Each structure stands twice: as structure tokens, then as C-alpha cells.
Amino acid sequence: EPEVTQTPSHQVTQMGQEVILRCVPISNHLYFYWYRQILGQKVEFLVSFYNNEISEKSEIFDDQFSVERPDGSNFTLKIRSTKLEDSAMYFCASSVRRSSYNEQFFGPGTRLTVL
Amino acid sequence: DQQVKQNSPSLSVQEGRISILNCDYTNSMFDYFLWYKKYPAEGPTFLISISSIKDKNEDGRFTVFLNKSAKHLSLHIVPSQPGDSAVYFCAASPYSGGGADGLTFGKGTHLIIQP
Numbered sequence: 001e002p003e004v005t006q007t008p009s010h011q012v013t014q015m016g017q018e019v020i021l022r023c024v025p026i027s028n029h030l031y032f033y034w035y036r037q038i039l040g041q042k043v044e045f046l047v048s049f050y051n052n053e054i055s056e057k058s059e060i061f062d063d064q065f066s067v068e069r070p071d072g073s074n075f076t077l078k079i080r081s082t083k084l085e086d087s088a089m090y091f092c093a094s095s096v097r098r099s100s101y102n103e104q105f106f107g108p109g110t111r112l113t114v115l
Numbered sequence: 116d117q118q119v120k121q122n123s124p125s126l127s128v129q130e131g132r133i134s135i136l137n138c139d140y141t142n143s144m145f146d147y148f149l150w151y152k153k154y155p156a157e158g159p160t161f162l163i164s165i166s167s168i169k170d171k172n173e174d175g176r177f178t179v180f181l182n183k184s185a186k187h188l189s190l191h192i193v194p195s196q197p198g199d200s201a202v203y204f205c206a207a208s209p210y211s212g213g214g215a216d217g218l219t220f221g222k223g224t225h226l227i228i229q230p
Binding site: 004033035041042043044045046047048056058091093103104105106107108109 | 158220
């Protein structure tokens, strides 16, 4: 069964460093998403992406975040200058079409630890 | 601002009995609702969804009920099995008419199935 994959599974970085989290969405899906879950808190939407541009973003997704689909398979989240509070699980998701009336499939997540 | 609320952090149910997980929402724009199941160190796994034009959707042991007037939905699992022990998230999405919509998640309910 096709699934969303994410790399790395765990990333440790120093505060102020740039990190890139990678995702390979399900191949026939057209909509891509990033979410995060800070330890003990709920899963929060960051950004959605369609047709090579951001479709929607939350208040969390500020200028230090960016997303890109550099080729036909990868979808990346870049954090330019990490802060301690960026430590969280980051989940990538994809869907065949827009989220209403269609479920989003999640990857296993990347645990980001900022020291 | 909790637009999706799961007021029970945990629920313990005996194996073979019915598990009922509840979710309330406040945003009238939500028109599509999903339940996800999550094991530790894994991403959320889609279980079942329902659109606002329905009041019930069933898939095997899982049934979701939607009461729009009360802004309430519930997930019924019957019979409950040991493998159902996990955290269950309620999520919701608005109908925006276009684009890719992020999901708004509740904080989750930890379901424990006792033998």
C-alpha cells in the first residue's frame, strides 16, 4: 500500500541553524501539507501546497519557514534559523484532492530537537 | 482557541465492549470531519470521515455519528480489540471552495482496551 515517507526520522540541531525536513508524498496525490506536534500538545497545521505554490498557511508558518517541491517526488520544509520552541514532531501529509471530502495521509514524522 | 475539543484525555474500555469517543467543535464553517488513530512514534492513521450532509458513516467496526445542531460527533468502535489501544484524534476542515485546507485537530483521547 502506498505511503508517505519522511526523512530523517530524528534531527538534532543547534539553535540558529537551518534544517530541511524531507517528505515523499504518495505518488498520485496533488495536495501536500506540513503539520507539527509539540510534545504533549495537539497536531497543528502549518502549510498546504498545491500546483507548486502555497495554498494556505497558519499563523505558525512565519518567515522562517519555507516549503518547496524541488522535483517530482520530494516535498521539503525548511526552517531557516531554528529556535528552541521549534522542537516538535513534524508530519508531512498528502491527499488526492483538497481536504474537504478527502482524507489526508500522514507520514511517520520527523522528530526535530533544537539544542 | 480550541475549535475542536476532545474533553476526555483518556478512556478505558474492556475488550469486546463498545468504545465511544466524543468530539465537539465550535466553528460553524467546518463541514468535513475525520478521525485519526495514532500509535507512539508513528504518524496519524486515517480511520473514518463524515461530511456535514450525513449524520452517520460506518466502516466495519467503526461508526462516526455527526450531530450538526449540537456541533458534536462521536466515534463508536464495536467490538473493541486490544489493537485499538491508541490515541484518537478528531479533526475538522472547512469548506472553502478551493485550495488545500489544513485540518484542525483536537487534543486527542487515549483509548486503553483492557483484556
